[in-house]
Amino acid sequence: MAKAELMDFDEAIEKYEVVIGLEVHVELNTNTKMFCGCANEFGDQPNTNVCPVCLGLPGALPVVNGKAVEYSIAIGLALNCSIASDGRFARKNYFYPDLSKNFQTSQYDEPIAFEGQLEVPVASGKVYNVAIERAHMEEDAGKLSHVGGAGRIQGAEYSLVDFNRAGVPLVEIVTKPIFDSGSEAPELASAYVRQIREIVKAMDVSDARMERGNVRCDANVSLRPKGQEKLGTRTETKNVNSLRSVENAVRYEIQRQAAILAAGGEITQETRHWHEDKKYTSAGRPKSDADDYRYFPEPDLVPVQPTEELIEEIRTRLPENPASRRARLQQEWALSDNEFRDIVNSDLLDEIDSTVSLGVSAQSAKKWWTGEIARIANVEGKEISELSVTPEDVAEIEKMITDGKLNDRLAREALSGVIAGEGSVAEVVSAKGLEVVSDDGALTAAVDKALAEQPDVLEKIRAGKEQAAGAIIGSVMKEMRGQADAGRVRELILERAKS
């Protein structure tokens, strides 16, 4: 499918007011599914974590997972929502082969959490107060695989269904329309999703891995000419599975819709599919407001009635809210606003926090994550979370530097070995022979050789100009092919020069 006509982004923002709305699905990491005792496990053999309930066999009945309710309440509280003291589940009726009962057990007019808000800062320093309409509990559907026809539903020979995911607990968080973000709309969208991810990760209610679909975002975008009251027709972009995709997809939809509107066209109300590889959205199914899911209260379940005591107990267990955590960390790490914003915008707060808590200085931790690691991620076109490097790895490398076992260049090599999957830091260092030469005998010989070759420099050092030693260090490092601790080399030069 060809890419659509796009309007220049700045021009689009000048002409139109952007309205976005975000629906984020969070898969909870409970041990068992939402309505049955099956394991909630990713990646097992298809159709092994199934039972009569999640397969929708005749006569089977759902029973609510109490843990999932607690997790949902925790999410609601973290989003500053009110918690319903009496909420019912509802059936959302539609036929689809990945939906075992042909209805999804969800919540409709009585969500567990409602009317919340979340402060979301963006790079400009502006903080958006995003209004949360609701957060409700529901079950995930199974997973379809299309066989033949390039794996797409069109042209497939047949399709297989894996019900392992059927009944996995989800919380769907829906914002109210966000009106005033203008050119920052794409960035705000991704910053919002990042913050939701941070929250659910910090509370350990979700594995929060976007690449596994633990956190999924549907981005609603509409435009209206500036000054117009009536909202424009919206599209709902699905399949945005990374923070970068969220930003790119919103940006793309703004540009696409602006081009259509400017040419006098009309936006079709539909779902759209984001293609991260080629950076465009394609039309999905038409979606009208009159989609009729025939919702009605789920008669097989009794209402969820969390007590005030339970809600308060969950509230006391909530981790620090992200905004105050950020303020605290910035102060503890003694970073400037700009430095700290770099960290937040690169979504590295957790990694750096963990690294610091392993004894690494904030500056060093920041340097590794926003520097070399971010660079490698960028080169490989991946999210940092997809790289196989942990705060523990970084701390180990830092320690080896402090101990004089690695220098900066060798440390980078060790890191890239770890990211390339060659093993742990220790394994990579030993396999590649990266450790610095700490045998003073070899170093002393090299120093003596360099001093003898550059008598003028030797004179300067002897005359007290210690900075002149730099030229000798360069020669020694070259001789040692980089595998020497520059600090030690310097010490030796001064020692030998004065002896």
Next chain:
Amino acid sequence: MSELHKKPASELAQMLRSGEVTSVQLTELFLDRAEKLNPLTNSFLRINRETAIEQAKHADELIAAGKAPSVLTGVPIAVKDNLTTTDAITTAGSKILENYLPQYDSTVVSKLRAAAMPILGKTNLDEFAMGSSTEFSAYGPSKNPWDLERIPGGSGGGSSSAVSGFLAPIAIGSDTGGSIRFPAAVTGSVGAKPTYGAVSRYGLIALASSLDQVGPVTNDVLDAALLQDVIAGHDPMDSTSLVDSLGQMADFASKTDVKGLRVGVIKQLASDGFHPGIKARFDESIQLLVDAGAEIVEVDCPSFEYAVSAYYLILPAEASSNLARFDAVRFGQRVLPEGNPTIERVMAATREAGFGPEVKRRIILGTYALSSGYYDAYYGSAQKVRTLIQQDFEKAFAAADVLISPTAPTTAFKFGEKLDDPLAMYLNDVATIPANLAGIPGISVPNGLAENDLPSGLQILAAAKNDGVMYSAAAGIEKLHNDKWGKRMIDFAPELEVN
């Protein structure tokens, strides 16, 4: 009452315990009768000789070892074919489940197995329990042992004809709007619908989740109480299952004194619409109660006028959703349409061929009632009526311990008489439906012969969770009747003879 097969289960149980008879002997006796007489009555869809005999042997071993787990251990039983059984195909009377062997036992069947009660076979019903005559069974109607030209009531006509024809001593039924009580009334047997939630629905192939309740089908009140004691109790697999025990029903059923019992006569169910013979027997029973010292009060339930209308919105609405899972994807029949078999076309072709006319009628009705724009007018209004009916009952039970009415407006009608008039068929349930809408217990006991010398029934209702009060009153009235008639009404039934 000399013949063994006509003895109540309570007496058979005593004979088993005293060693006068073995479970294998009893089970063979009833299997022989069932195999001989089923061609006349079509009570059973399947007779399980082998497994029943095995279970009987097991029961005999337990009894011999003094380890009988239940009063009814060793007493054989028939089970309605909408309860799942892992050792017998379970069809719910539908073509769409023609060869369906469930992967799990319903909780009620598990309890029968735990009580070591041999299961003789699975009994006929209107498809998915939708009907009042078994004429909507995909496997042909069951016949009334009193007159084989007439209906045995429905949907549980298989169980009622099996018990009243002595093909089984007792049976399990399910009651959504009268499917246990109406068949009991027209076959001269006893049928009880316990309080909603008293018996687990896990493994009951759902018709309408908020109305369905499993209950006993027997030839006397004590047997019904004994059987309810076996199958009742909290089930963690059914969220709507009651947590607290309602007590031992058999104890209540042994209290037969009606002196001082406050018996409410429902004004709306004691006037028009009941055949003269039915009304006459009902008035005679009131006199019997008065003579025995009961206190008769008239109660007003004005909202009952709307009960049938509300019921025929709520039931189809829930059923349309419950029956969505029969889609050919995971189990049951799969019909491949001509041409390109896409999933939508396979689902449509399977449901077109697999469902009968009454099921389709109710799915369409329910889908319509839940549709957006109609929900408030239909489903919403029906739920309000339901609340009003509950309030009517609350007021009535403030004035009376139990409420009585004729169970049904007529005696058993002939096959085909109401088949083309759904509304006339629906009105059979006018007296039984309110109990399902309110979730209260109800029982039908024999009330004498009416038109065409056919049985009529008396319905006794009690407040929610007062099943014990209901059983005491029913046992009291049964005793008054048996004393008056000199024998049980069922003993007036003609002998079934194979030509």
